[in-house]
Amino acid sequence: MAKSTDSNVTNGDGSAKRGLFNRKPKANKGPSRLKQIGEVFQMTRRQDPSAVWLMVLAFLVVVGISTGVGALFQNWVTGLIIGIMLGLLAATFILSRRAERAAFAQIEGQAGAAGAALGTLRRGWIVEQQPVAANPRTQDFVFRAVGRAGVVLVTEGPLSRVRSLADGERKRMARILPNVPIHVIHAGREEGQTPIGKIAGAMRKLKPTLTKVEVNAVSKRLASLGSKLPIPKGVDPYKARPDRRAMRGR
Known part of the structure; x- marks a missing residue:
């Protein structure tokens, strides 16, 4: 005979067991890190369009310098990989600074x-x-x-x-x-x-x-x-x- 999956199964002492269908629902997870960065980017771009170009410029400059240094040591591929990582870091830093300015620009003049x-x-x-x-x-x-x-x-x-x-x-x-x-x-x-x-x-x-x-x-x-x-x-x-x-x- 198949075991019952009813959520109202009781223990020997009469207390109710936790069945399959009365488990606590999982708490809703907050927005992902990528989604948060995307929201920050959109807010910053609306308030400060030049931030996008600064981020791109910083990324390209860092990648170019790193690749050039790697080429000097006859290993431009490694230089390119390191440059991409450092370039993303530089772009993120600029985004954080510009996002702070944009956030202040949004609330300036408001009470508090x-x-x-x-x-x-x-x-x-x-x-x-x-x-x-x-x-x-x-x-x-x-x-x-x-x-x-x-x-x-x-x-x-x-x-x-x-x-x-x-x-x-x-x-x-x-x-x-x-x-x-x-x-x-x-x-x-x-x-x-x-x-x-x-x-x-x-x-x-x-x-x-x-x-x-x-x-x-x-x-x-x-x-x-x-x-x-x-x-x-x-x-x-x-x-x-x-x-x-x-x-x-x-």
Whole structure:
């Protein structure tokens, strides 16, 4: 007699066995790496058409140099193979850099763009997920990050309005952190402001003054203060956050 494949078969103690037809469905896999690269490439090409030609040029130059070096050693085939691999690497590097610029170009001018720029920081920085100060009427924001350079406040909005907002937040923190450097970076395109695509680079150039232990202590101290952020309804400052994986070209 054939064995039953009914999913309602029970064990000796009356508990139900896991049958053939009641197995947990496999979780849907995310997009493949090639598909992700393709999406990044299409996004970059729309925002920056010249990126395609730069990638092709970099690939051909690297392949040509490698093949020429191989020919000097009477082994141009090996030089060609190595050149193709290095050429693809060079093209991918250019794609990642241009993709980051294209992603910033897409979100520039949107609420939360400065906070999205902080989200691209690498290790060593503790970034506050929400603005630490805001003007609900004008939708100007102040974002905060803590690193070895101290506390960095990044403003978003016209310089004439956000300067007073940042000064108020800086004075509030200076009272509880008298020996910690507090820097202010104004994000934007006006004179005296830093484009959002260059914020992370500007922060990395700041001189480190704190140890890793002190960074964690400062972050916890600031977190204990809480937030009195008056964000208006319907405003999501992080809605404009770009895909970090896309901005790294991965």
